[in-house]
Amino acid sequence: MTTTRGLEGVVATxxxxxxxxxxxxxxxxxxxxxxxxxxxxxxxxxxLWNGELPTTEQLCSFKRTLAENARVPDELFTFMKKYPLxxxxxxxxxxxxxxxxxxxxxxxxxxxxxxxxxxAVRIQAKIATLxxxxxxxxxxxxxxxxxxxxxxxxxxLYMLKGCTPTEVAAEMFDKALILHADHxxxxxTFTARVCVATLSDMYSGITSAIGALKGPLHGGANxxxxxxxxxxxxxxxxxDYILNALENKKKxxxxxxxxxxxxxxxxxxxxxxxxxxxxxxxDGKLYDMSVKIENLIKEKKGLLPNTDFYSATLYHExxxxxxxxxxxxxxxxxxxWAAHIMEQYNDNRLIRPRAEYNGARLRKVAPIDQR
Ligand SMILES: CC(=O)SCCNC(=O)CCNC(=O)[C@H](O)C(C)(C)COP(=O)(O)OP(=O)(O)OC[C@H]1O[C@@H](n2cnc3c(N)ncnc32)[C@H](O)[C@@H]1OP(=O)(O)O
Ligand SMILES: O=C([O-])CC(=O)C(=O)O
Numbered sequence: 001m002t003t004t005r006g007l008e009g010v011v012a013t014x015x016x017x018x019x020x021x022x023x024x025x026x027x028x029x030x031x032x033x034x035x036x037x038x039x040x041x042x043x044x045x046x047x048l049w050n051g052e053l054p055t056t057e058q059l060c061s062f063k064r065t066l067a068e069n070a071r072v073p074d075e076l077f078t079f080m081k082k083y084p085l086x087x088x089x090x091x092x093x094x095x096x097x098x099x100x101x102x103x104x105x106x107x108x109x110x111x112x113x114x115x116x117x118x119x120a121v122r123i124q125a126k127i128a129t130l131x132x133x134x135x136x137x138x139x140x141x142x143x144x145x146x147x148x149x150x151x152x153x154x155x156x157l158y159m160l161k162g163c164t165p166t167e168v169a170a171e172m173f174d175k176a177l178i179l180h181a182d183h184x185x186x187x188x189t190f191t192a193r194v195c196v197a198t199l200s201d202m203y204s205g206i207t208s209a210i211g212a213l214k215g216p217l218h219g220g221a222n223x224x225x226x227x228x229x230x231x232x233x234x235x236x237x238x239x240d241y242i243l244n245a246l247e248n249k250k251k252x253x254x255x256x257x258x259x260x261x262x263x264x265x266x267x268x269x270x271x272x273x274x275x276x277x278x279x280x281x282x283d284g285k286l287y288d289m290s291v292k293i294e295n296l297i298k299e300k301k302g303l304l305p306n307t308d309f310y311s312a313t314l315y316h317e318x319x320x321x322x323x324x325x326x327x328x329x330x331x332x333x334x335x336x337w338a339a340h341i342m343e344q345y346n347d348n349r350l351i352r353p354r355a356e357y358n359g360a361r362l363r364k365v366a367p368i369d370q371r
Contacts (some may be wrong), residue, residue: 001356002248003355005093007011007073012185012190013111013185013193013344014096014349015184015185015340015343016051016343017048017184017336017339017340018030018048018180018182018184018336019042019184020183020184020259020260023260023262023263023265024265025183025265025266027044027047027048027181027182028047028048028051028052030047032178032179032265032266032267032269033265035047035178036178036179036269038173039053039151039155039178040152040153040178041174041177041178041332042059042062042063042066042151042152043059043153044178044181044335045066045124045335046058046059046062046338048181048268048335048336048338048339049117049120049335049338049339049342050339052091052326054092061095061339062154063151063176063320065121065125066121066125066149066152067146067155068123068125068148069121069122069125070124070125070126070128070146070148070155071126071129071130071131071145071146072129072133073101073310074275075100075104075131075135076097076100076101076104076133077143079096079097079100080093080097080133080134080137080138081137081266085137089214089323089332090131090134090135090321090323090324090327091210091214091220091326091327091328092131092214093134093135094127094130094131094210094327094330095133095207095210095211095214096131097203097211098123098127098130098206098207099203099207100122101126101130101203102201102202102204102207103119103205105119105203105302106157107119108202108203109201111199111201111345112344113342113346115266116202116341116342116345117342119201119202119203119341120202120338120341120342122333123202123203123206123338124335124338127330127331127334128146128152128155128156128159128331129143129146129159131156131160131260131324131327131328131331132144132156132160132329133159133160134290135160135324136160136162137161141162142244144158144159144160144162144223145158145159146159147159147164150164150170150218151170151174152174152177153170153171153173153177154170154173154174155167156173156328157170157318160320160324161319165356168277168280169319172273172276172277172318173313173318175269175273176270176273176311176314176315176328176332177264177331177332178332178335179269179270179307179311179313179332180266180307180329180332181263181332181335181336182298182333182335182336182339182340183333183336184259184357186218186344187212187215187217187218187315188210188212188213188214188218188219188333188337189209189333189336189337190207190212191208191209191211191334191339192205192206192209192340192341192344193205193209193341193344193351194208194351195209196344196345196348197326197344197348197349197350197351198350199345199348202338202341205341206334206337206338206341208329209333209337209346211332213326213329213330214254214326216219219308219326219329219330219333220326221253221254221306221308222254222308222312222315222325222326222329223312223322223323223325223326224253224254224308225253225254225308225309225311225314226312226313226322227253227322228241228252228253228254228327229286229289229290229312229313232289232293234285234289235285235288235289235292236294237368238292238293239296240295242293242296242300243288243296243300245260246297246300246301252293252297252303253308253309253310254305254309254310254312255297255301255303255304255305255306255309256302256303256304256306257317260270260304260306262304263304263305264304264305264306264307266306266307267304267305267306267307267309267310268307268319270310270311270314271290271291271294271305271308273310273311274286274287274310274311274313274314274317275287275319276291277317278317280311281317282316282317284318284365286312286313286317289311290309290312290313292364294309311329312325313325314371315328
């Protein structure tokens with residue numbers, strides 16, 4: 001048997017959903033740059049689930065269906081109000097909330113294609129409502145019901161803050177959702193596929209994926225980037241902090257990637273967006289610090305930022321609470337998880353690799369008084 005630590009370089013499945021080739025990321029054959037410039041998140045979700053971009057009519061109907069499914073059962077908010085709100089992490093809440101959604105879906109166990117597509121719509125529509133609702137509940141506010149007249153991105157910001165976002169904010173957030181929607185066989189997507197390859201249901205798959213995304217080596221890195229920026233505090237402390245961290249072999253959050261060795265194309269787009277929004281409404285402090293960190297780490301370690309690095313500045317400038325950065329990532333990635341889950345069901349085989357055993361040799365159980 002040969003083993004590969006972290007399954008690096010192992011090709012574990014075929015997929016028609018997204019591809020990373022020569023450092024270019026595509027969804028169903030369209031580059032993410034192109035999609036971010038010329039489409040909306042709803043169009044991208046439709047593309048991921050159906051293989052083609054929607055026509056005007058198909059998009060209208062899809063947006064309507066998403067909007068109609070955005071409300072969540074009241075019970076979920078009632079549960080949230082009882083959680084230990086002084087310390088619980090929103091990703092832990094989201095992991096439980098999506099699992100709970102499954103309990104209230106009478107079709108949760110149905111496995112035909114149409115039922116799975118309907119469930120994907122329901123989860124995608126409701127996950128934004130759950131994140132925004134929890135954010136308000138922990139501040140002692142009531143959740144804001146979804147506004148069916150707004151697009152997905154604008155509606156999330158509306159439910160979060162209770163007022164309609166500016167056009168620029170909605171557009172930036174929409175692009176960020178597009179950029180995070182799918183990413184080949186990343187850890188959370190692989191988790192989802194492993195889960196549903198047992199023929200478990202879609203709620204189980206998405207719940208498992210949320211658990212995997214939560215970790216700081218994966219989606220949880222965007223929140224950690226923000227903590228680092230806060231700890232550094234000011235541009236003149238960047239050198240001290242980063243050089244010290246590198247000397248102590250600490251990982252710098254938001255840098256490095258298992259697949260991209262010449263840089264993450266999403267990070268380049270997010271950097272431009274972070275610069276734009278910082279110029280429009282911030283003081284540019286976080287952006288300037290981030291650029292200095294990027295240059296220093298590149299010089300000292302040859303490492304480049306990944307998608308989580310500049311998304312932190314962008315989300316901060318959009319007024320999103322720092323511990324909601326990863327739940328926001330989950331809102332977007334739900335589209336990719338659902339696409340992969342449906343692809344897995346279409347041509348399923350149980351995913352069950354082997355482990356090379358290197359533990360103790362075969363031995364006898366000694367009676368307890370002789371151990
Ligand atoms: C959406 C996403 O999931 S994007 C990734 C988000 N995660 C992060 O930003 C966390 C920080 N980054 C990392 O931990 C890693 O780069 C990962 C997990 C993303 C990829 O890891 P791997 O492919 O397993 O690389 P690995 O961790 O083995 O690192 C290889 C070498 O680069 C170094 N390295 C990699 N990333 C970093 C980093 N962010 N800071 C400092 N050193 C790093 C490692 O210390 C290691 O050095 P060594 O060979 O001297 O021991
Ligand atoms: O692909 C990965 O390993 C992590 C990543 O960038 C993502 O999930 O967006």
